[in-house]
Amino acid sequence: xxxxxxxxxxxxxxxxxxxxxxxxxxxxxxxxxxxxxxxxxxxxxxxxxxxxxxxxxxxxxxxxxxxxxxxxxxxxxxxxxxxxxxxxxxxxxxxxxxxxxxxxxxxxxxxxxxxxxxxxxxxxxxxxxxxxxxxxxxxxxxxxxxxxxxxxxxxxxxxxxxxxxxxxxxxxxxxxxxxxxxxxxxxxxxxxxxxxxxxxxxxxxxxxxxxxxxxxxxxxxxxxxxxxxxxxxxxxxxxxxxxxxxxxxxxxxxxxxxxxxxxxxxxxxxxxxxxxxxxxxxxxxxxxxxxxxxxxxxxxxxxxxxxxxxxxxxxxxxxxxxxxxxxxxxxxxxxxxxxxxxxxxxxxxxxxxxxxxxxxxxxxxxxxxxxxxxxxxxxxxxxxxxxxxxxxxxxxxxxxxxxxxxxxxxxxxxxxxxxxxxxxxxxxxxxxxxxxxxxxxxxxxxxxxxxxxxxxxxxxxxxxxxxxxxxxxxxxxxxxxxxxxxxxxxxxxxxxxxxxxxxxxxxxxxxxxxxxxxxxxxxxxxxxxxxxxxxxxxxxxxxxxxxxxxxxxxxxxxxxxxxxxxxxxxxxxxxxxxxxxxxxxxxxxxxxxxxxxxxxxxxxxxxxxxxxxxxx
Amino acid sequence: xxxxxxxxxxxxxxxxxxxxxxxxxxxxxxxxxxxxxxxxxxxxxxxxxxxxxxxxxxxxxxxxxxxxxxxxxxxxxxxxxxxxxxxxxxxxxxxxxxxxxxxxxxxxxxxxxxxxxxxxxxxxxxxxxxxxxxxxxxxxxxxxxxxxxxxxxxxxxxxxxxxxxxxxxxxxxxxxxxxxxxxxxxxxxxxxxxxxxxxxxxxxxxxxxxxxxxxxxxxx
Numbered sequence: 001x002x003x004x005x006x007x008x009x010x011x012x013x014x015x016x017x018x019x020x021x022x023x024x025x026x027x028x029x030x031x032x033x034x035x036x037x038x039x040x041x042x043x044x045x046x047x048x049x050x051x052x053x054x055x056x057x058x059x060x061x062x063x064x065x066x067x068x069x070x071x072x073x074x075x076x077x078x079x080x081x082x083x084x085x086x087x088x089x090x091x092x093x094x095x096x097x098x099x100x101x102x103x104x105x106x107x108x109x110x111x112x113x114x115x116x117x118x119x120x121x122x123x124x125x126x127x128x129x130x131x132x133x134x135x136x137x138x139x140x141x142x143x144x145x146x147x148x149x150x151x152x153x154x155x156x157x158x159x160x161x162x163x164x165x166x167x168x169x170x171x172x173x174x175x176x177x178x179x180x181x182x183x184x185x186x187x188x189x190x191x192x193x194x195x196x197x198x199x200x201x202x203x204x205x206x207x208x209x210x211x212x213x214x215x216x217x218x219x220x221x222x223x224x225x226x227x228x229x230x231x232x233x234x235x236x237x238x239x240x241x242x243x244x245x246x247x248x249x250x251x252x253x254x255x256x257x258x259x260x261x262x263x264x265x266x267x268x269x270x271x272x273x274x275x276x277x278x279x280x281x282x283x284x285x286x287x288x289x290x291x292x293x294x295x296x297x298x299x300x301x302x303x304x305x306x307x308x309x310x311x312x313x314x315x316x317x318x319x320x321x322x323x324x325x326x327x328x329x330x331x332x333x334x335x336x337x338x339x340x341x342x343x344x345x346x347x348x349x350x351x352x353x354x355x356x357x358x359x360x361x362x363x364x365x366x367x368x369x370x371x372x373x374x375x376x377x378x379x380x381x382x383x384x385x386x387x388x389x390x391x392x393x394x395x396x397x398x399x400x401x402x403x404x405x406x407x408x409x410x411x412x413x414x415x416x417x418x419x420x421x422x423x424x425x426x427x428x429x430x431x432x433x434x435x436x437x438x439x440x441x442x443x444x445x446x447x448x449x450x451x452x453x454x455x456x457x458x459x460x461x462x463x464x465x466x467x468x469x470x471x472x473x474x475x476x477x478x479x480x481x482x483x484x485x486x487x488x489x490x491x492x493x494x495x496x497x498x499x500x501x502x503x504x505x506x507x508x509x510x511x512x513x514x515x516x517x518x519x520x521x522x523x524x525x526x527x528x529x530x531x532x533x534x535x536x537x538x539x540x541x542x543x544x545x546x547x548x549x550x551x552x553x554x555x556x557x558x559x560x561x562x563x564x565x566x567x568x569x570x571x572x573x574x575x576x577x578x579x580x581x582x583x584x585x586x587x588x589x590x591x592x593x594x595x596x597x598x599x600x601x602x603x604x605x606x607x608x609x610x611x612x613x614x615x616x
Numbered sequence: 617x618x619x620x621x622x623x624x625x626x627x628x629x630x631x632x633x634x635x636x637x638x639x640x641x642x643x644x645x646x647x648x649x650x651x652x653x654x655x656x657x658x659x660x661x662x663x664x665x666x667x668x669x670x671x672x673x674x675x676x677x678x679x680x681x682x683x684x685x686x687x688x689x690x691x692x693x694x695x696x697x698x699x700x701x702x703x704x705x706x707x708x709x710x711x712x713x714x715x716x717x718x719x720x721x722x723x724x725x726x727x728x729x730x731x732x733x734x735x736x737x738x739x740x741x742x743x744x745x746x747x748x749x750x751x752x753x754x755x756x757x758x759x760x761x762x763x764x765x766x767x768x769x770x771x772x773x774x775x776x777x778x779x780x781x782x783x784x785x786x787x788x789x790x791x792x793x794x795x796x797x798x799x800x801x802x803x804x805x806x807x808x809x810x811x812x813x814x815x816x817x818x819x820x821x822x823x824x825x826x827x828x829x830x831x832x833x834x835x836x
Contacts, residue, residue: 058791093793093816220706221796225780228790229797232816255819259804259812354821358808366823367810456823458788461812 002050003156004073006101007085008094009056010462012113012143014038015471016085017053019149037069044153051153052079058093060100061196061224065388071198074104075189081107081160083152088118088125088140089463091243095235096228098134102163103189109137109156116142122246130242135164144468165238169230173223176211180204195223254464258351268352273429275343279335279412280420280428286331287421291553294323314499321495323553324544325488328417333409333483337476340378345467345475349374350459357457363440364398364447365390366457372399376406378479380580384587394452400588401446404576404596405439407432410487410539411572418543419568422556431569438573438603483540491544494534498548507549522605523612525550525559528567535571537578542571562615566608574604620721623690624649625659629669629679630687639676693720696732703779704735763831766802767809767824773802774835781829792820799835 005013021040038053054073055066062068074082084101086094091112102108110130118125131138137159141148169177173195180191186204193199194208195215212223219226258264298319307315343349349371357367369390376383380403387399407415420428501507511526518524527549535542546567550558559567575581575597585593628648632640642660646653660677663669668683679687694716701712763778776799780789793816794800804812809824822830 058788062787062791064788090817093818096791096793217706220703224787225790225795229795232793232795232798255804255812261806350821354804354810354812355806357810357821357823358806361823367821455786456826457810457821458786458792458823458826459821460792461819461821 001047001080001157002052002078003153003160004052004054004079004082005085006054006070006074006082006097007056007113008058008087008090008097009460011056011085011087011094013053013056013085015143016083016111016113016141016149016152017051019143019146020153021051037073042153044157047157049153049157057097059097059228060104061193061198063198074101074106079106081109081156083156084108084110086110086112088112088114088123089121091125092232092235092239095238096231098163099165099167099231099235102134102165103167103192105162105189107160108134108163109139109152109160110134111139111141111148111152113141113143115140116145116147124244124246126242126244130238133165133238133241136161144471165234167227167231167234170215170219170226172215172218173226173230176208176215179211180208183207192227196227197224255351255461258348258464259354259461261355264351264355268355271343271348271352275339276416276429276432277425278339279332280416280425283332283335283416284421286335287327287417290331291323291327294319294327294553299323310500310503313503314496317495317499317502317548318492320548320551320553321491321544322488324547325491325540327553328421328543328547329410329413329483329487329491329540332413332416334476334480336409336412337378337479338472340374341472341475341479342467344374345465345472347462347464350461353457353459354461361456362447363402363443364450365395365443366455368457368459369395369399373403373406376403376408377412378409379482380404380406380408380576381583384580384583388587392452392455394450397452397588397592398443398446398450400584401592401596402439402443404580404584405435405442405573405600407435407572408539409483410577413540414535414543414568414571418546418555418564422564423561427561427565431565431572434569434607435572438607442599487538487540490538491541494537494541495544495548498530498534498545502549521609521612522566522570523616524563524567524608528563531567532571532574535577536575539571539577542567562612566611569611570604570608572604573607574600576600620718621659622663623686623721624717625656625663626668626679626683626687627690627694629677630684630691633679639672639678641675642671642677643675645677690720693723693728696728696735697723699735700731763833765828766813766822766830766832767805767811767827769802769832769834771802771805775800775802775832776835777830778833779831781831786826789826792816792818794820794830800832 005017007013017038017040020042022042037055039050040053041048041050043049052073054070057064057067057070060067060071060074073079082101084098086098098108098110112125112127112130115125125140127138127140137155139148139151139155141152143149168174169192176195177188177191180186180194181188184204184207186194186201190199190201190204191208194201194204195212197205197209197212199205199208215223215226221229258267299316302316302319303312305312352374353367353370355367356370360367360369369387372383372386372390375386383403383406384400387396387403390396390399415428415431419431498507507527507530511530514529515526518526518529522528528546530549531542531545534545546555547553552558555564576584581593581597584596625645628645629640632644632648636644640648642653642656645660646656649656660669660671663683664671666682668680668686669677670680671677694713697716697719698712701707701715702709705712707715766775769775777794777796779796780794789795794813798815800813800815802811803814803819809827810822811824811827812819812821814820
């Protein structure tokens with residue numbers, strides 16, 4: 001059995017999916033977190049049920065990729081049904097999508113989610129009546145507290161059926177539908193979709209195009225608009241019958257502050273800087289403690305053990321790798337993910353997108369692009385995938401290019417763990433400032449040279465919510481899992497290999513070759529190039545390699561502050577990691593990936609050399 | 617032709633007086649009509665002689681009751697024709713205004729009355745002409761107020777979408793409920809023209825170029 005979860009963006013589909021399947025899918029309080037299709041499975045009465053989490057859409061007749069994906073999956077015929085997730089707070093617009101999905105004839109059950117919020121807001125929803133009108137089973141749920149979630153799949157398996165509502169379209173549209181049905185033998189759905197210009201049969205589409213042209217002339221509106229109006233009329237009527245508004249509690253409207261230029265923009269700036277400062281300050285406290293613990297209880301005992309030279313070298317390298325991973329990387333990543341999750345779940349990001357719209361226009365995008373760019377602070381890989389949501393090819397290209405330059409959590413580790421800890425917090429902030437400036441200038445440049453048009457921002461502002469501690473922790477640990485499972489073993493393995501290479505003098509040969517460039521131009525010790533190269537595998541590796549090669553996680557002993565600063569600038573700017581390149585090349589083509597590589601290498605080395613020239 | 621030129625002149629005086637709040641000079645009129653001052657001067661003297669306008673010592677031109685009546689009638693005709701061309705026939709707005717300029721002098725009173733009835737019927741509950749044309753209307757026909765862009769209104773206004781310009785093909789707009797006839801509240805307007813509107817119970821943020829294309833009327 002196979003079911004799909006369908007719903008508007010930000011109605012809690014991903015949360016329901018996670019609860020049902022036990023998988024960790026990113027959940028946020030802003031539209032468009034799910035861009036790829038997530039699959040998972042659950043067991044109902046010993047039967048395995050596969051669940052697909054479709055990206056959130058407002059309709060299935062749109063021209064964006066996620067809408068086309070939803071359309072294809074719903075009509076492909078290999079689903080046993082769909083679970084429509086509706087937002088109780090906003091039934092009218094959610095029913096609009098339901099009416100479209102119902103048109104496909106797929107068996108449905110409906111989960112009216114966020115019942116808890118609706119109740120708190122004084123909305124009474126008559127679920128029985130709704131079920132009667134729609135002709136399908138309706139269940140009230142609250143995903144954040146888990147209410148009724150267990151009931152969804154059993155209900156879907158047993159009672160999913162084709163909805164009994166059909167949208168009465170405008171008389172002219174209905175006439176056109178009948179014409180297509182009679183003359184070409186089209187199904188009602190095919191006729192509707194063809195008139196809506198999303199039909200798949202070229203034969204019907206051609207005839208529908210002519211009919212649609214006539215209708216548009218007499219109505220002075222596109223057929224899409226006419227049909228949308230008809231659907232909204234019905235969904236408003238249904239919502240009017242089942243929703244009763246009780247006394248609403250008027251809270252403080254924080255948007256009086258957040259979405260105005262003043263004090264909104266200063267607040268936005270302080271949120272960003274405040275977040276970084278928290279990461280720097282508390283991260284370095286933790287870093288100091290963890291590095292010292294490793295030094296006292298692992299590195300020191302190991303060196304005093306008197307192992308044979310090769311084994312000793314490998315063992316010490318492995319421990320220093322772990323020390324760097326847990327001491328330097330872990331504290332910052334942990335704090336960063338926690339703060340990012342709180343920010344995302346609060347719903348603040350859409351306000352930031354609104355305020356940043358003008359600035360984003362300068363770099364050839366619109367405010368909506370802020371969302372993938374903020375995702376990029378966590379990791380560039382999902383951010384590049386999220387950039388798919390942007391309207392045009394030009395916007396996607398510019399966004400993907402700029403995203404690869406955004407300091408992700410791993411690069412934050414380098415900036416926070418190395419620069420903030422050993423050079424100072426103002427220096428660390430200056431790297432962010434420099435990187436943002438470079439990103440902005442690159443964006444201005446790209447917006448001049450990239451062909452194509454752009455459509456502006458049409459973005460739903462998420463409601464502000466108090467982030468739930470449980471969900472924030474769950475999300476942070478889900479993100480952290482990748483670091484623990486993939487990065488740490490890689491760090492340890494990489495360290496061992498480094499130890500061996502160093503032991504046999506291979507690294508020395510390599511570093512001698514690169515020495516002139518590095519020492520002359522950048523003023524860095526030769527082993528820094530090895531560190532930078534390892535950083536391409538994973539950015540945390542840069543720090544870790546440096547620590548292993550320098551023989552200590554306390555970098556201030558072996559490098560000057562200027563060297564540390566230059567090293568951090570170069571590794572932040574130059575070549576994003578391997579996984580980012582892979583995803584970039586898959587999404588935007590290898591040419592773009594190659595261009596990004598070339599550009600960032602030149603940029604990193606250029607700026608590094610410049611700093612060295614000025615300050616050395 | 618002479619007749620059309622007179623009417624255009626009187627119309628221009630009325631429009632410029634309302635726009636600037638004070639009577640225009642002959643130079644203002646020449647610039648507005650795109651004519652040279654010499655030929656306009658002849659025309660003005662002519663109108664002054666027939667008692668339709670008066671020119672004071674500082675060169676300001678004001679309409680006398682006779683001229684005012686003609687001007688109001690022409691302005692009214694222009695509005696009706698323009699809104700018919702643009703809204704019902706789908707002629708592009710700039711062109712509709714230009715063509716209305718030519719047609720307003722020839723078309724009969726009866727046709728105008730019928731067109732006005734037709735527009736009123738089609739518009740349904742559309743409101744009467746708004747303040748901008750308030751002074752000019754002397755009871756002759758009811759003209760639909762011209763919808764203006766969303767971003768021209770102050771925050772907190774309840775508005776009704778009348779038309780969506782260039783972005784009518786952007787499906788996302790229709791999907792979130794931004795369709796002709798929908799009412800919305802302008803919740804936030806930044807100095808750069810970006811707005812947040814509440815539509816169908818949700819706050820939707822729009823870039824300035826999109827907001828500028830959503831033509832609305834104030835809802836009573």
